[in-house]
Amino acid sequence: DADVTQTPRNRITKTGKRIMLECSQTKGHDRMYWYRQDPGLGLRLIYYSFDVKDINKGEISDGYSVSRQAQAKFSLSLESAIPNQTALYFCATSVRDTYNEQFFGPGTRLTVL
């Protein structure tokens, strides 16, 4: 969905490096989410934000941090990347009262060597 964009689309980095993944949306949605997807597993929620001042931890927040710079922007950081953070990362948005329908970005493939 072109309304939710993620950068970069692919990234290879080394253990210990700091990495930031960025998400932007033009849908005007209040809620934004970061998920991680590993082979054979579903999506697991890392962090979510209901508005600029409301940020919450998801299932697997350890080793990650986020920043909601504006309604349209939500970034995910890995302060010190480790190999088991190698995964597909998805950003998603939803309207305030309809969280069942989330709109996902195209994903970022992160490889930590």
Add this chain to the structure above:
Amino acid sequence: GESVGLHLPTLSVQEGDNSIINCAYSNSASDYFIWYKQESGKGPQFIIDIRSNMDKRQGQRVTVLLNKTVKHLSLQIAATQPGDSAVYFCAENNPGDSSYKLIFGSGTRLLVRP
């Protein structure tokens, strides 16, 4: 495209046949159940949802059935088309928690044979 699951359960169907994708859930207190479709190289896309007080809901070419007795959810796709080839995820909301988070299953791959 990106591989979303190397060892996912796979359903192979003939083009034009009906497909039934199943999902078992664990939390009997979940209020909503949702189906998402993920095509290769793309993010998941919402298909349809159903509330726990319903047994059946129909959309365009899709039907979701909910059996709360056995905690089972299914997605039926009528007249399956090549464009239906994807990984399908069921999800449920997280009850007793006002955060409105979704819990996703591990997915089923649907392959449509021409």
